[in-house]
Amino acid sequence: MTKAFADKVVIELTVNGEPVEARVPAGQHVVDFLRQDLGLTGAHASCEHGVCGACTIRVDGSSVRGCLMLAAQLDGSDVWTIEGLSDKEAIRDLQEAFIARNALQCGFCTPGMLVAAEELLAQGGVPERATIREHLSGNYCRCTGYEAIVDAVETVAQQRAGQVQV
Amino acid sequence: MKASAGGYARANNLSHAIELLALSDGMGRVLAGGQSLIAAMNMRLSTGDMLVDISRVSGLSGVIDEGETLRIGALTKHVEIGAHPLIRAHAPLLADAVSFIAHAAIRNRGTIGGALAHADPAAEFPACMLALGATLHIHGPDGERSAAAEDFFEDLFETSIKEDEILTAITVPKAEADERQVLQEVARRSGDYALVGLCLVARSSGHRISLLSVASTPILARNAMTQLDQGNVDGAVAALRAEIDPPSDTQASASYRRHIAGILLRRAVAQEKGDFA
Ligand SMILES: Cc1cc2nc3c(=O)[nH]c(=O)nc-3n(C[C@H](O)[C@H](O)[C@H](O)COP(=O)(O)OP(=O)(O)OC[C@H]3O[C@@H](n4cnc5c(N)ncnc54)[C@H](O)[C@@H]3O)c2cc1C
Numbered sequence: 001m002t003k004a005f006a007d008k009v010v011i012e013l014t015v016n017g018e019p020v021e022a023r024v025p026a027g028q029h030v031v032d033f034l035r036q037d038l039g040l041t042g043a044h045a046s047c048e049h050g051v052c053g054a055c056t057i058r059v060d061g062s063s064v065r066g067c068l069m070l071a072a073q074l075d076g077s078d079v080w081t082i083e084g085l086s087d088k089e090a091i092r093d094l095q096e097a098f099i100a101r102n103a104l105q106c107g108f109c110t111p112g113m114l115v116a117a118e119e120l121l122a123q124g125g126v127p128e129r130a131t132i133r134e135h136l137s138g139n140y141c142r143c144t145g146y147e148a149i150v151d152a153v154e155t156v157a158q159q160r161a162g163q164v165q166v
Numbered sequence: 167m168k169a170s171a172g173g174y175a176r177a178n179n180l181s182h183a184i185e186l187l188a189l190s191d192g193m194g195r196v197l198a199g200g201q202s203l204i205a206a207m208n209m210r211l212s213t214g215d216m217l218v219d220i221s222r223v224s225g226l227s228g229v230i231d232e233g234e235t236l237r238i239g240a241l242t243k244h245v246e247i248g249a250h251p252l253i254r255a256h257a258p259l260l261a262d263a264v265s266f267i268a269h270a271a272i273r274n275r276g277t278i279g280g281a282l283a284h285a286d287p288a289a290e291f292p293a294c295m296l297a298l299g300a301t302l303h304i305h306g307p308d309g310e311r312s313a314a315a316e317d318f319f320e321d322l323f324e325t326s327i328k329e330d331e332i333l334t335a336i337t338v339p340k341a342e343a344d345e346r347q348v349l350q351e352v353a354r355r356s357g358d359y360a361l362v363g364l365c366l367v368a369r370s371s372g373h374r375i376s377l378l379s380v381a382s383t384p385i386l387a388r389n390a391m392t393q394l395d396q397g398n399v400d401g402a403v404a405a406l407r408a409e410i411d412p413p414s415d416t417q418a419s420a421s422y423r424r425h426i427a428g429i430l431l432r433r434a435v436a437q438e439k440g441d442f443a
Contacts, residue, residue, distance in 0.1 A: 004189045005173025005216045026217065027171030027207060048167070049205035050272055062245075062274040068204045069275065070197075072174045073219060116271065137356040138269025 009072035015040070016084025024071040031055040031066035033074075034081060042082035042111040053139030056112035057081050063119045082111035091118050093159060097152040105143030113139045117153045126157040169207035172214040176222060180334065183220050184307055187330050190216040196332055197221065198241060198280035201272050226279075226334055229253060235337040240279025245270070247278055256340040259298060259347035259365060263290040266349065269357045279333045282318075285325045285383065288359035290349065292319055293384035296376040297347070297365035300338045306331035319383040345369040346438040350430040351378070354417075361418045362426045366434040375402075375431065380412035380423055390431065399435050403428040 008023050034040040044054040048067045055066035058080040104110045120135040132153050158164045177183035187194040195215035206212040227241035229252045248264030281291040295315035302313045351363030363378040373394040375387040389409045393402035412423035
């Protein structure tokens with residue numbers, strides 16, 4: 001077979017603000033790369049076909065499924081995981097609202113849920129509850145029944161819009 | 167399960183991508199948004215692929231106003247289609263379709279070209295192409311050719327794209343001033359593939375009705391179109407239920423799908439008429 005295709009691909013990227021260089025197998029997806037090669041275990045590998053949302057991370061400013069992108073495709077990308085977002089205190093208000101509202105129990109879905117919710121919140125304004133539900137429809141939670149999660153996201157939207165006291 | 171890829175190559179431009187496909191000994195596989203392909207690889211439904219990653223190829227994304235038509239690059243992402251002012255103004259069916267497709271994170275990477283090449287009969291964009299009467303533009307070693315949407319979808323997950331070809335763009339006619347375009351579907355949960363879906367386009371030359379999830383490809387409901395042209399909604403519903411032969415599966419029975427199809431047509435007609443008022 002031709003050398004045009006590589007089994008291992010060299011990538012240079014930034015992860016949570018730090019430069020990273022790696023050599024990754026052609027078929028490895030982003031969540032396995034983050035978890036196994038970089039030790040960033042916040043994003044979870046679960047269904048591995050895009051349905052559950054537990055692997056949702058931020059790549060070049062957008063939420064993506066970590067299981068549906070290859071590590072080889074990350075060359076030149078800017079990746080943020082829950083670890084980096086937490087350290088940077090970028091979503092501290094959202095994390096506090098999740099705790100205050102009991103918007104998590106086992107916590108398995110939470111890293112993906114937070115990244116997905118933050119993408120909606122970053123659009124500004126106070127979304128309708130139906131819009132919040134719709135935006136989070138690709139993130140499964142098997143503990144909370146979603147109501148508390150929607151409460152937490154709505155509260156943060158109101159706080160950021162200056163409608164309620166923090 | 168874990169994916170097994172045969173190899174990976176990032177295409178720098180369109181001719182490089184076509185060259186890579188030619189070098190792949192028939193194992194080449196175009197990687198666009200990866201939102202269907204990587205899922206299939208993870209489930210080992212597709213193994214040993216020589217991946218030709220076109221996601222960074224420039225010039226294959228975006229929307230151009232060509233006067234009578236819109237030209238949509240194959241790499242234009244679902245999220246971009248949903249928000250694009252030219253699409254919203256001149257092909258609103260496509261913008262409306264986006265809200266039914268998957269979830270935000272998937273729409274951030276999935277591409278319209280990928281959705282059309284994948285040709286899932288339950289997907290929205292293929293049925294939209296039939297309803298709009300779109301033309302697909304395909305590049306191969308011998309240059310460009312084009313295919314009408316009605317000739318493009320050949321079978322379950324099969325299109326007229328050959329092994330050595332790449333879908334590069336789609337052109338859709340711009341809606342007339344009083345044209346109406348409506349998409350109706352039933353899915354159990356938001357973002358799920360539809361149990362049945364229906365596109366209705368009402369333009370001066372007549373009605374066009376296409377369906378998703380009722381056959382191995384998206385289909386046009388020609389008898390229902392004729393009835394609707396004659397202003398006979400009941401006749402169109404009856405004709406529609408008679409002319410489709412939907413499958414029974416774990417999601418829905420054939421008779422349920424046939425029933426829903428008729429209801430979706432009534433809803434679409436009501437929505438289309440409502441928009442006129
Ligand atoms: C959980 C989930 C839910 C979904 N729900 C829906 C839904 O409700 N409705 C819906 O329509 N879709 C749905 N999708 C699929 C989604 O829309 C995909 O984005 C789309 O089907 C494929 O586009 P892609 O760009 O990701 O293509 P890829 O996954 O990269 O490719 C798909 C196939 O098309 C080929 N291909 C891609 N681009 C080209 C090209 N330019 N030329 C030639 N061949 C090409 C590839 O080789 C591959 O065989 C869902 C996906 C997931 C994971």
